Amino acid sequence: MKRLVLTAPRRLEWAEAAPSRISQPTAAVVRPVAAATCDFDHLLVRGTMPLPLPIAIGHEFVAEVLEVGADVARVAPGDLVIVSFQVSCGTCDNCRRGFSSACRAVPWLSAYGLGALGGDWGGAVSDTVAVPWADAMLRRLPAGIAPQHAAAASCNIPDAYRAVVPQLRQRPRADVFITGGAFANISHYAVAFAHGLGARRIDYFSVDDEQSAKAERLGAHVVGSPSEVATEAYEVVVDNSQDPELLALAVRATAAAGLLTSTTMYPRPTTPVPLLAMFERGITFVTGQPHVSAHLDDVLSSLASGTLDPAAVTTAVRPWSEAAEAFGAGAGKVVCVRE
Numbered sequence: 001m002k003r004l005v006l007t008a009p010r011r012l013e014w015a016e017a018a019p020s021r022i023s024q025p026t027a028a029v030v031r032p033v034a035a036a037t038c039d040f041d042h043l044l045v046r047g048t049m050p051l052p053l054p055i056a057i058g059h060e061f062v063a064e065v066l067e068v069g070a071d072v073a074r075v076a077p078g079d080l081v082i083v084s085f086q087v088s089c090g091t092c093d094n095c096r097r098g099f100s101s102a103c104r105a106v107p108w109l110s111a112y113g114l115g116a117l118g119g120d121w122g123g124a125v126s127d128t129v130a131v132p133w134a135d136a137m138l139r140r141l142p143a144g145i146a147p148q149h150a151a152a153a154s155c156n157i158p159d160a161y162r163a164v165v166p167q168l169r170q171r172p173r174a175d176v177f178i179t180g181g182a183f184a185n186i187s188h189y190a191v192a193f194a195h196g197l198g199a200r201r202i203d204y205f206s207v208d209d210e211q212s213a214k215a216e217r218l219g220a221h222v223v224g225s226p227s228e229v230a231t232e233a234y235e236v237v238v239d240n241s242q243d244p245e246l247l248a249l250a251v252r253a254t255a256a257a258g259l260l261t262s263t264t265m266y267p268r269p270t271t272p273v274p275l276l277a278m279f280e281r282g283i284t285f286v287t288g289q290p291h292v293s294a295h296l297d298d299v300l301s302s303l304a305s306g307t308l309d310p311a312a313v314t315t316a317v318r319p320w321s322e323a324a325e326a327f328g329a330g331a332g333k334v335v336c337v338r339e
């Protein structure tokens with residue numbers, strides 16, 4: 001089979017690989033039909049998040065089920081499914097508590113599209129992909145939702161969901177502040193979720209004018225400079241920047257007893273964080289990967305109900321044959337659809 005492989009920064013090549021196979025009774029083999037570029041893909045392609053190469057690229061995808069093991073009950077051959085980018089068993093104590101990013105059956109960071117760091121599970125831009133625990137990692141695509149609109153439900157959409165939706169359900173009509181930056185796509189999905197849930201005010205800041213313009217189209221009020229961001233004013237705050245100064249800005253913006261989620265990772269061993277301010281105001285700070293499998297059912301309900309329109313975030317839809325160019329661009333939210 002063929003798969004798209006990152007061999008050097010901004011160099012992607014189609015390569016031959018062994019066919020995917022059923023490895024255990026809980027497994028499935030799927031054929032990706034739509035794959036989306038993720039913020040982390042862009043970091044890999046640009047070389048700003050250096051991981052051991054080569055990497056079979058891609059981890060956001062909708063696929064057709066080709067084959068299932070004897071113990072698979074939730075999906076069947078022919079189903080269109082969303083595939084969680086995280087590899088998780090669904091049955092360990094952490095998975096049962098909804099902590100799929102901390103599954104005990106596999107090492108931390110086991111995922112598609114991360115190469116050796118993620119356990120060499122392969123990538124989404126491939127002819128076929130093996131899914132070791134199909135019942136835990138796959139969800140049927142709801143009727144009426146096109147694959148290109150759901151591909152990001154593997155990663156970016158659940159990441160934005162966990163940063164905004166539970167918070168606004170707990171605190172309806174709260175004011176929201178969101179930073180753009182390295183994880184721009186997540187920031188835009190977060191704006192769209194907040195707008196769809198009726199947040200009273202959504203303020204957005206990014207040093208990137210294109211990111212800001214897109215956030216404005218999605219319903220945010222763009223703040224011109226960090227000095228204009230109100231201090232201690234927002235009950236719900238989302239940091240997507242990978243910039244320590246903007247992380248500190250997000251902390252300053254968070255109101256007393258506010259909820260601050262950082263969706264991005266800070267790759268240095270230490271990162272300055274104004275802990276005193278967080279302590280004084282009793283801020284709840286959450287970071288780390290989203291627990292994708294735990295959120296997928298609600299995420300799909302949001303797509304089906306229209307709470308989130310993923311098409312508004314998508315930059316372009318391109319044919320599968322142009323995946324190398326789409327992923328190699330290193331920016332935007334592009335979905336490649338198999339012809």
